[in-house]
Amino acid sequence: MQYHGFLMKRYIFRRLIPYAAVLAVAFGVFSLISVLAVMEGFKEEMRGRIRGSLSHITVFSRFSTSLIGSGELVERLLELEHVVAAAPYVEGVAMYRANSITPCEVRGVDILAEAEVGDFAHYLLRDSEIEMLLKDDTAALPDERDPLTTEEITSIFSRERRAHKDQLNSVFGEEREEGFRVLPQPIVVGIEALRRNTRIGDQIELQSFSPRTLEARVQSFIVVGSFQTGVFEQDQGWMFIPLQAAVSFFDLFDEEELDDRVSGVSVRLDDYRNVDKVRETIREEVIPYLAHPEVVVRTWEDQRRNLLRAVDIEKRIISVMMMLIVLFAGVMIFLILTLMVIEKTRDLGVLRSLGATRGGVISLFLRQGMALTMLGIVLGSIAGVILVHNINPLHDAIYRATGLRLFPPDVYYLAKIPTKMRVSDWGVVLIPAVVFGFLGSLIPALWAARQDPIKALHHE
Amino acid sequence: MSDLQAAEFRPATPDDLPEDPRPIVLEARGISRHYQLADSKLEVLRGIDLVVREGEMVSVMGMSGVGKSTLLNIIGLLDTASSGTVIYHLEDGPVEASGLNEQRRAELRNNHIGFVFQFYHLLPDVSVIDNIILPAMIRRSSAHFRREKAEITDRARGLLDRVGLAGRETQSPGTLSGGERQRVAIARALMNQPRLLLCDEPTGNLDARTSDTMHKLFLDLNERYRTTFLFVTHDPSLARRAEVQKVMIDGRFEDITLEEAIDWRIREDAAE
Ligand SMILES: Nc1ncnc2c1ncn2[C@@H]1O[C@H](COP(=O)(O)OP(=O)(O)OP(=O)(O)O)[C@@H](O)[C@H]1O
Ligand SMILES: [Mg+2]
Numbered sequence: 001m002q003y004h005g006f007l008m009k010r011y012i013f014r015r016l017i018p019y020a021a022v023l024a025v026a027f028g029v030f031s032l033i034s035v036l037a038v039m040e041g042f043k044e045e046m047r048g049r050i051r052g053s054l055s056h057i058t059v060f061s062r063f064s065t066s067l068i069g070s071g072e073l074v075e076r077l078l079e080l081e082h083v084v085a086a087a088p089y090v091e092g093v094a095m096y097r098a099n100s101i102t103p104c105e106v107r108g109v110d111i112l113a114e115a116e117v118g119d120f121a122h123y124l125l126r127d128s129e130i131e132m133l134l135k136d137d138t139a140a141l142p143d144e145r146d147p148l149t150t151e152e153i154t155s156i157f158s159r160e161r162r163a164h165k166d167q168l169n170s171v172f173g174e175e176r177e178e179g180f181r182v183l184p185q186p187i188v189v190g191i192e193a194l195r196r197n198t199r200i201g202d203q204i205e206l207q208s209f210s211p212r213t214l215e216a217r218v219q220s221f222i223v224v225g226s227f228q229t230g231v232f233e234q235d236q237g238w239m240f241i242p243l244q245a246a247v248s249f250f251d252l253f254d255e256e257e258l259d260d261r262v263s264g265v266s267v268r269l270d271d272y273r274n275v276d277k278v279r280e281t282i283r284e285e286v287i288p289y290l291a292h293p294e295v296v297v298r299t300w301e302d303q304r305r306n307l308l309r310a311v312d313i314e315k316r317i318i319s320v321m322m323m324l325i326v327l328f329a330g331v332m333i334f335l336i337l338t339l340m341v342i343e344k345t346r347d348l349g350v351l352r353s354l355g356a357t358r359g360g361v362i363s364l365f366l367r368q369g370m371a372l373t374m375l376g377i378v379l380g381s382i383a384g385v386i387l388v389h390n391i392n393p394l395h396d397a398i399y400r401a402t403g404l405r406l407f408p409p410d411v412y413y414l415a416k417i418p419t420k421m422r423v424s425d426w427g428v429v430l431i432p433a434v435v436f437g438f439l440g441s442l443i444p445a446l447w448a449a450r451q452d453p454i455k456a457l458h459h460e
Numbered sequence: 461m462s463d464l465q466a467a468e469f470r471p472a473t474p475d476d477l478p479e480d481p482r483p484i485v486l487e488a489r490g491i492s493r494h495y496q497l498a499d500s501k502l503e504v505l506r507g508i509d510l511v512v513r514e515g516e517m518v519s520v521m522g523m524s525g526v527g528k529s530t531l532l533n534i535i536g537l538l539d540t541a542s543s544g545t546v547i548y549h550l551e552d553g554p555v556e557a558s559g560l561n562e563q564r565r566a567e568l569r570n571n572h573i574g575f576v577f578q579f580y581h582l583l584p585d586v587s588v589i590d591n592i593i594l595p596a597m598i599r600r601s602s603a604h605f606r607r608e609k610a611e612i613t614d615r616a617r618g619l620l621d622r623v624g625l626a627g628r629e630t631q632s633p634g635t636l637s638g639g640e641r642q643r644v645a646i647a648r649a650l651m652n653q654p655r656l657l658l659c660d661e662p663t664g665n666l667d668a669r670t671s672d673t674m675h676k677l678f679l680d681l682n683e684r685y686r687t688t689f690l691f692v693t694h695d696p697s698l699a700r701r702a703e704v705q706k707v708m709i710d711g712r713f714e715d716i717t718l719e720e721a722i723d724w725r726i727r728e729d730a731a732e
Contacts (some may be wrong), residue, residue, distance in 0.1 A: 002605035003597035010585040350581045354595045355570020357563055453538050
């Protein structure tokens, strides 16, 4: 009815206080949108990195490092549809002594095959890049960089490089005195380990136990290169050695079976989206026919479920906290409308005597509340979208002005703050805003309609 | 006092003339109203009969607390009687109020009943002209209103002129004097061309002089535009000007004239 819009203008839009509720809604929506966009961008980024540093699927032994017949398994896997590469790997935990004793996760891989099953070629670093990253802790690699070529990868692990230890050292300006009798195996350590514990050309000693014989194993390796996956834990704790070096370090040759025991086989698919389908195929069509079928199939998401869930839960917790702002906005609408009902009780009596229905009064207040909510949502959304689209220039400007980095790039190696707006995140923002706004208006509206017009007319 | 004597005493009123040609607007039959208090029943109205004809002016006088406002609220469909019926005679036939839902009662209030209160009850945030237009807004959807806005505004201006406040359209009610506010309230009550104007002590808050001009306005509206009035008042000079004069004692209309009632009250006051 005409009087709704007419009175609405006079009751709320010509006063100052209702705009506080608009601001509260806008602020809630704005915070939710920008926080969710950054969290989601960050999550995507993490997923991408983890996905790259782990292969799409791994088939591994049910018992630690005892997959026998990996050669046969690789062949069978390569026959499957969607599978483009497969390679055996060994993984084991070791301690290494550099400055101090540090645990690490040793990954023995077939150097070239590993570049095919994962993003090995993408995160392995060139000498010049290592130098740059070591010079400045906040430096990050450019977004687009060419993956290392096969030659570059082989040269990092090459016998010549190890033999010219002096040359390796001279590249990084340090002369080492001790010599060596046997040419040690090469090892590639994460950039964080290189920043803290060791240097290129260093000889480090790994200590572990053989999972086969359960005997202690000690072996020296020479640090020949480094990598950066972008996941801090991996860049700190992972170490790559050639598969054969791992077999010998962990003493994995099985005399009875006349085969190396490995931990598992990594598989890469043509398209990551086929991961569930291929997992089922492997379970049903490959595993039952193996000589040693005691294996498990996992997707990378299965393997990193906890980390991914942690990021997801973090996002959810923050959304709930941010929703408190929206809830607060709903409470503000409730308070403002309730005060208005009290202030305008006589007007309500007059309106009823002039022929307004109860429903009309409900509608009058609901509209006011929803108008405040909607205005807040629109303003908040616009502000949120603007912020999300300009977050990096803004961040840079803040850094230049105050020297403060809100988002230090060295923690996550992100040169830019990643953002991503998902349709479902908009739902997470808009639905609570509308629901809280509606509830905040409905209660005063019902209360206003319940007022007895006769008593209302006598209200002072 | 016998019926015969009473008939001699009383000047003839339209009620006594069954052949009165004017159509009936309102008919109230056996209205009673009680309030349930904590441990007792407060009987306020005890069977009121009332007929109001088109163009008539009816006044109701009575002591404070006798139930005049209660009666007006029941007739104005803001309250419901404990028993008895209120019937409105509209163009398309009689409508019995007790059988109506809230929606229909609101419609009746909007279309056929105009209220004038002792404390004016204008909306303070709304200009004079918009206060008058308000009943027209309540009736219409926004689109409907926009289409007829020009006529509605013209009519409101005309009403403002009729109550003697031409040119005050954009003033805020807060800046008007009491008498002026009551004029605006009357104009608002007339906006939707109601069948009946219900006034509860319309001059109760005004000084004698202003009251007097207000009385003249009522008479003028009644004579020139045949506006039908039912008003409750404590002001004998206004009550006397009404065509039909009712006196309420103890929840009933008592069969005494206004003059008797006034005499009686003066004597009571003197005895105190
Ligand atoms: N909601 C209620 N609950 C209980 N009693 C009520 C209620 N409303 C009115 N009354 C009582 O009904 C009686 C009549 O009230 P009413 O307002 O009709 O009197 P009135 O004749 O208009 O008086 P005045 O001339 O002072 O305005 C009073 O005694 C009042 O206390
Ligand atoms: Mg009263």
